[in-house]
Amino acid sequence: MFKVNDNYLKLPGSYLFSTIGKKVAAYKEANPDKEVISLGIGDVTQPLAPAVIDALHSAVDEMSKAETFHGYAPDLGYEFLRRAIADNDYKSRGVDIALDEIFVSDGAKSDSGNIVDIFSQDNVIAVTDPVYPVYVDSNAMSGKTGEYLKDKECWSNVIYMPCTAENNFVPELPEKTPDIIYICCPNNPTGTTLTKEQLQKWVDYANEKKAVIIYDAAYEAYISETDVPHSIYECDGAKNCAIEMRSFSKNAGFTGTRLGFTIVPKQLVDSNGTMLNSLWARRHGTKFNGAPYIIQRAGEAVYSEAGKAQTKEQIAYYMNNAKEIRNALSGMGYTVFGGVNAPYIWLQTPDGMKSWDFFDVLLEKANVVGTPGSGFGPSGEGYFRLTAFGSAENTKKALERIKAL
Secondary structure (H helix, E strand, O other): OOOOOOOHHHOOOOOHHHHHHHHHHHHHHHOOOOOOEEOOOOOOOOOOOHHHHHHHHHHHHHHOOOOOOOOOOOOOOOHHHHHHHHHHHHHHHOOOOOHHHEEEEOOHHHHHHHHHHHOOOOOOEEEEEOOOHHHHHHHHHOOOOOOEEOOOOEEOOEEEEEOOHHHOOOOOOOOOOOOEEEEEOOOOOOOOOOOHHHHHHHHHHHHHHOOEEEEEOOOHHHOOOOOOOOOHHHOOOHHHOEEEEEEOHHHHOHHHOOOEEEEOOOOOEOOOOOEHHHHHHHHHHHHOOOOOHHHHHHHHHHOOHHHHHHHHHHHHHHHHHHHHHHHHHHHOOOOEEEOOOOOEEEEEOHHHOOHHHHHHHHHHHHOEEOEEHHHHOHHHOOEEEEEOOOOHHHHHHHHHHHHOO
């Protein structure tokens, strides 16, 4: 008789955003006359940039002719895209990344979940708390998190590093030594960041403890403050201890187009001298057939002069929404964070209200959807996330409804 991976049975309920989707769908079905505005899931709403659309059309035309047709993509991704990434995302910031250290994929979410494959079962992970759920859930699925403690809403073998208003959302170095450290900066869900000096401390700590940092830089394009690094490799020694993941979803609107990449430096090795670059290449080549040629050409167009200008306009559009949300909520008396270097606004729920209770109030009384902070971890309780990815019109309308509560 076959047996299932019983680690899946330990997972509490469904994935956070699936739960939200079900609750919203049920409300809409029961209230078909209500117009529900979503400021919940971090999905973009602006169309792809014209330069990207032009590249897509051109690539489609290439696929219609035998002499320009492309089949399976190279394991690491097409060189034209990897070179554009190396030159524009790294060399422009004084960081040298070799082309064979860049692994093109269908998005940072996939890579975040799949990276656990190359690590031993007995590794101890540390996560900032609150945190993007994929990090913990994917480790739980592979049996690395111990048992789920329902009363505490946390896992027994995970080191949680609280990030709250009390410590200005800057995690402290853990007392227990982790093997794998997850850092998302700018942070999802809090919208807060680490300065280069603060991030350097984590790089130094990881090198000292022989730990590896999984660095999620999906929102780096939204950074506006000069003391916040766009890549962890801007820190000394980071290539010896860090894997960086990036996405085209939020900087170029590829949430429905799917494209991302992971950087694994060749000098990153374990205690036996095993290169993680080689392991990830083996995993990548075995379990992934590459992002489509059409999509990779679209990704290349993001780095063209027109693409840079057009995506910059889109980012400014969303960050204007973030400014509107932040200012409006502050004016209503809410305590708010984020929204400066990231398209997320993290607010404290009023009067000590539970996160899911506030979700219900917003949905039922304002017909606005947000994301309960507790869904991101124990330290997220009492907080709530709103995104700036809606249209300007809907964002303004949602704020008017919240004000009327």
